[in-house]
Each structure stands twice: as structure tokens, then as C-alpha cells.
Amino acid sequence: xxxxxxxxxxxxxxxxxxxxxxxxxxxxxxxxxxxxxxxxxxxxxxxxxxxxxxxxxxxxxxxxxxxxxxxxxxxxxxxxxxxxxxxxxxxxxxxxxxxxxxxxxxxxxxxxxxxxxxxxxxxxxxxxxxxxxxxxxxxxxxxxxxxxxxxxxxxxxxxxxxxxxxxxxxxxxxxxxxxxxxxxxxxxxxxxxxxxxxxxxxxxxxxxxxxxxxxxxxxxxxxxxxxxxxxxxxxxxxxxxxx
Amino acid sequence: xxxxxxxxxxxxxxxxxxxxxxxxxxxxxxxxxxxxxxxxxxxxxxxxxxxxxxxxxxxxxxxxxxxxxxxxxxxxxxxxxxxxxxxxxxxxxxxxxxxxxxxxxxxxxxxxxxxxxxxxxxxxxxxxxxxxxxxxxxxxxxxxxxxxxxxxxxxxxxxxxxxxxxxxxxxxxxxxxxxxxxxxxxxxxxxxxxxxxxxxxxxxxxxxxxxxxxxxxx
Numbered sequence: 001x002x003x004x005x006x007x008x009x010x011x012x013x014x015x016x017x018x019x020x021x022x023x024x025x026x027x028x029x030x031x032x033x034x035x036x037x038x039x040x041x042x043x044x045x046x047x048x049x050x051x052x053x054x055x056x057x058x059x060x061x062x063x064x065x066x067x068x069x070x071x072x073x074x075x076x077x078x079x080x081x082x083x084x085x086x087x088x089x090x091x092x093x094x095x096x097x098x099x100x101x102x103x104x105x106x107x108x109x110x111x112x113x114x115x116x117x118x119x120x121x122x123x124x125x126x127x128x129x130x131x132x133x134x135x136x137x138x139x140x141x142x143x144x145x146x147x148x149x150x151x152x153x154x155x156x157x158x159x160x161x162x163x164x165x166x167x168x169x170x171x172x173x174x175x176x177x178x179x180x181x182x183x184x185x186x187x188x189x190x191x192x193x194x195x196x197x198x199x200x201x202x203x204x205x206x207x208x209x210x211x212x213x214x215x216x217x218x219x220x221x222x223x224x225x226x227x228x229x230x231x232x233x234x235x236x237x238x239x240x241x242x243x
Numbered sequence: 244x245x246x247x248x249x250x251x252x253x254x255x256x257x258x259x260x261x262x263x264x265x266x267x268x269x270x271x272x273x274x275x276x277x278x279x280x281x282x283x284x285x286x287x288x289x290x291x292x293x294x295x296x297x298x299x300x301x302x303x304x305x306x307x308x309x310x311x312x313x314x315x316x317x318x319x320x321x322x323x324x325x326x327x328x329x330x331x332x333x334x335x336x337x338x339x340x341x342x343x344x345x346x347x348x349x350x351x352x353x354x355x356x357x358x359x360x361x362x363x364x365x366x367x368x369x370x371x372x373x374x375x376x377x378x379x380x381x382x383x384x385x386x387x388x389x390x391x392x393x394x395x396x397x398x399x400x401x402x403x404x405x406x407x408x409x410x411x412x413x414x415x416x417x418x419x420x421x422x423x424x425x426x427x428x429x430x431x432x433x434x435x436x437x438x439x440x441x442x443x444x445x446x447x448x449x450x451x452x453x454x455x456x457x458x459x460x461x
Contacts, residue, residue: 136408140401144391147401156458157391161405164387164451168409171440175415178433 008085010228017221025218032211039204055113057205061212063106066134069099069216073141074166077159087224089155090231092162093145094223098216100138107131129176130169137165151231244328244336251340255309265302265345266352272298273356284361291360292370292421298356299349299374300381300410304403306345307385310337311393311456320393324460330453338379338386338449346378362425369424373437377417380441383448384409390452394459412440 007013039057076092079085110128111121122128144161148154276294277287314320323333353374354367362370388406392398416437423430 133408133411136404140405140408143401143404147392147395147398153394153458153461157455160451160455160458161391164448165409168384168412171412172408172415175412175436178415178419178436 005083005085008083008087010087013087014225014228017225021218021221021225024214024221028211028214028218031207031214035204035207035209035211039201039208043200043204052113052116053201055109056201057208059106059109059113060205061209062102062109063131064209065212065216066099066102066106066131068213069095069102070134070138070166070169072220073099073162077162080155081159081163086155086231087228089159090227091220091224092159093155094227095216095220096138096142096145098219098223100135100142102212102216103131103135103138107135126173126176130173133172133176134169137169141165151234244332247323247328247333248336248340251337252343254313255340255344265306266348268305269298269302269349269352269356272301273359277360287361288363288425291357291362292366292418292425294360295353295356295362295370296374296377296414296418296421299353299378300407300414302349303345303378303381303385304406306341307389307402307406308392308399310341310386310389312389312398315393315459320456321460324456330456331449334386334390334452334456335383335445335449338382338445338452341386342379342382346374346382350374350378362421365427366421366425369430370421373417373420373424373434376434376437376441377413380413380437380444381410383441383444384413387448387452387455390455390459393456413437416440 007016036057040054043054045051045053073092073095076088076095080089080092107128110131114123115121141158141161144158145154148157273294276290280286280290311320314323324330326333350371353370357367357370385406388402388409391405392402395401416433419433420430420437423433
């Protein structure tokens with residue numbers, strides 16, 4: 001392998017993902033299942049929160065991937081704008097619905113956990129609010145892709161939208177922070193010493209995070225392959241019409 | 244550029260009622276809210292800053308599609324893009340024209356609507372100031388949204404989906420200034436952040452808007 005940029009060639013990308021995708025998909029299923037089963041059935045109940053604490057094994061990885069998916073879209077958009085690699089634009093397009101789904105999973109699991117713990121399904125807490133706003137940005141991005149017929153114009157416009165949207169999403173995060181501290185606890189994991197989570201929980205949680213990352217990767221690869229195939233079919237149909 | 248500004252202003256004022264539409268909408272919103280919530284003065288005073296800011300936001304949104312749509316349809320946008328004036332300048336002037344025809348009137352009538360919503364007396368000054376500081380950001384962000392959707396047939400709905408989330412920081416800080424001002428608290432922090440957003444948006448977003456227009460005209 002000489003350079004990462006070789007995978008900007010759709011043919012090369014397709015050939016590599018031909019064998020890579022099944023491996024990633026199987027690994028994603030195995031790791032996620034291991035993490036979830038481990039987390040759900042083989043960890044002790046928390047002494048205050050009872051078994052509701054176990055929703056963390058879905059909630060935290062989903063929330064993490066919701067943000068990471070947007071960051072990945074941002075990087076892919078930048079690569080498209082700077083180096084004009086089509087695979088990059090298509091990968092950003094494929095990541096958006098997955099990121100939006102992760103955001104919804106994060107919001108729903110949070111609501112399900114919040115009902116017994118905080119006594120409310122929803123509160124206008126900074127973290128909750130900024131996640132809802134992130135979801136709105138995902139919706140706008142997906143709608144923008146759907147609205148434009150020409151693929152290159154669509155890729156350009158959504159890439160700029162993603163860049164500008166990122167700035168405003170971060171601004172919104174801090175604007176929501178500004179109100180008050182809110183209900184949501186601080187970061188679940190931290191690199192600082194003296195973290196509050198026991199290894200009995202941390203190990204399955206890390207497994208779930210890796211699993212969700214692999215799930216995301218597998219879905220993005222599959223989505224990108226679909227987009228490439230769809231574009232090939234469009235080109236073939238256009239050639240057919242010309243003939 | 245001044246000629247372009249004057250042209251846009253003239254078009255906005257003369258083109259059959261488009262000018263007052265945002266204002267009328269703002270007024271109707273301020274009338275509808277007490278009708279829906281009930282005339283209790285303390286409740287109204289509590290929600291007045293938020294309602295006025297949301298109203299200003301929506302009134303701004305209403306007139307955004309006029310910024311580029313007509314010029315795009317009759318081809319003058321192509322002429323402007325090939326003119327010796329840089330497109331970034333054209334975009335800024337368009338945003339300025341939008342602000343003068345929508346933002347400034349909103350700022351000027353807002354105290355009257357504040358009266359309707361029984362806004363606390365000390366908040367009036369802050370309402371004027373925060374709207375005067377915040378509406379330029381609304382116009383510039385809106386111009387970006389309008390530039391994104393200029394080539395689309397039914398871009399209006401999509402544009403509101405794109406633009407409204409970007410209005411959130413301005414809304415939060417603007418409404419915060421007014422409600423803090425009404426309670427006699429210190430407003431320095433939200434005011435500075437509001438001004439910062441406006442300054443950043445005015446300085447940077449025209450480049451994005453101009454780039455997007457070039458893509459759409461390709």
C-alpha cells in the first residue's frame with residue numbers, strides 16, 4: 001500500500017471493500033453482541049440505580065458515534081472540497097443517516113433512562129438540547145442531499161453546509177451550556193485519574209464502544225458501495241439513452 | 244456596490260408589499276401569543292423576550308427567499324457573478340439590503356410589541372440593543388441559506404430547515420440579554436457573545452455564500 005489516496009479510486013475502493021466489508025461486518029456483530037451481553041447479563045446492578053444503569057452500554061456508544069459520525073462527515077467533506085475525490089463525498093452522504101439514527105438512539109435511550117431516574121422523559125438540559133440540535137443539523141444535511149439531482153452540485157453544496165453547520169453546531173452546544181448546568185451527569189469516561197466508573201462496567205462499555213464503531217464502519221462501507229453502484233447505474237442509463 | 248444596494252432597496256420597497264410582510268407577521272405573532280397563552284401579565288412578561296426573539300427570527304426567515312430567487316430567475320445573478328465586483332461583496336450587499344428592509348424595521352417596532360406582551364420596563368433598552376446587534380447575523384446567516392437553495396424549485400421549506408438550526412445561538416444569547424436585562428441582572432456576557440456571533444458571521448459567511456452561489460450557477 002503506497003498511499004491512502006489510492007482508495008479515492010472507486011474501482012480500487014470497491015475491490016478492497018469486497019473482502020474488507022464482510023470481515024468488518026462480522027467483527028461488528030461479534031464485538032457488539034459480546035459487549036451488550038456482557039454488559040446486560042454479567043455486570044452487577046448499581047447499588048442506587050439498579051439495573052437501569054445498564055442502558056449505558058447502548059446510550060454512551062450511540063452518543064459517541066453520533067458525534068464521531070458528524071466529525072467523519074466533516075473530514076470527508078473537506079477531502080471532497082480540497083481533493084475532489086468522489087468516494088469521499090459519497091462516504092459523507094452514506095454516514096449522515098447512520099449518524100442521525102445514532103443520535104435518535106442516544107436521545108431515546110436517554111429518555112427511557114431519564115424517566116425512572118430523573119422523573120422526566122425530557123429536560124432542556126444542555127447535553128440533551130445540543131443533541132436535539134445535532135439531530136436537526138443531520139436532518140438538514142440529509143434533506144439537502146435529497147433535494148439536488150446533480151451529484152457534483154449536491155456534493156459541493158452539502159460539503160459547504162457541513163463545514164458551516166459544524167461551526168454553528170459547536171456554537172449551539174456552548175449556547176445551550178450557557179443556560180445552566182442541567183441534570184445530565186458529566187462525562188461517563190475520562191482519562192483523568194480517579195474516574196468514578198468501576199472496571200466491571202468499564203470493560204464491557206469499551207467493548208460496546210468498539211463494537212458500535214465497527215458497526216458504523218461496516219454501514220458506511222456498505223452505504224458507500226451502494227452509492228457507487230447507484231452512480232454507475234445512472235451513468236450506464238445515461239449512456240443507453242445517448243446510444 | 245452602492246448602486247446595487249440602492250437597486251435592491253428600491254426593488255424590496257416597490258415590489259408590491261413584500262417589504263411590510265415581515266413586519267405584519269411580527270405583529271400578528273405578538274397578537275396571537277397572548278390570545279393563546281392568556282392575558283396574565285406575569286406569564287406574558289416571563290415569555291415576552293423569547294417570543295419577541297422567535298418572532299424576529301421567523302419574520303426574517305419569511306423574506307429570505309426573495310434575496311436571490313428573483314435575480315436567479317431573470318438571470319441578473321449571472322450578470323452579478325461575472326461583474327467586476329467580487330461576488331463576496333455582492334452577497335454582503337444583498338445581506339445588508341435584507342437587513343435594512345427587514346431587520347431595521349423589526350428593531351424599530353419591537354418596543355411597541357414589547358408593550359403588547361407587557362415586557363418589564365428595564366428590558367426595553369436591552370431589547371432594542373440585542374435586536375440591533377443580532378439581526379445582522381440573522382440576515383447574513385439567512386443569505387447563506389438562501390444561496391444554498393437558490394437553484395431549487397421548492398427551496399423554501401428546505402431553507403427553513405437549514406437556516407433555523409443555525410439561528411439557535413443568536414436566539415439563545417439575544418433572548419438571554421433581554422430576559423436578564425428585564426430582571427436587572429448583568430448582561431455583559433450574553434451581549435458580548437451575541438456581538439461576537441454577529442461579527443464572526445458578517446466577516447466569514449459571505450465567503451461561504453459566494454462559494455455556494457458559484458456552485459449553483461455552474
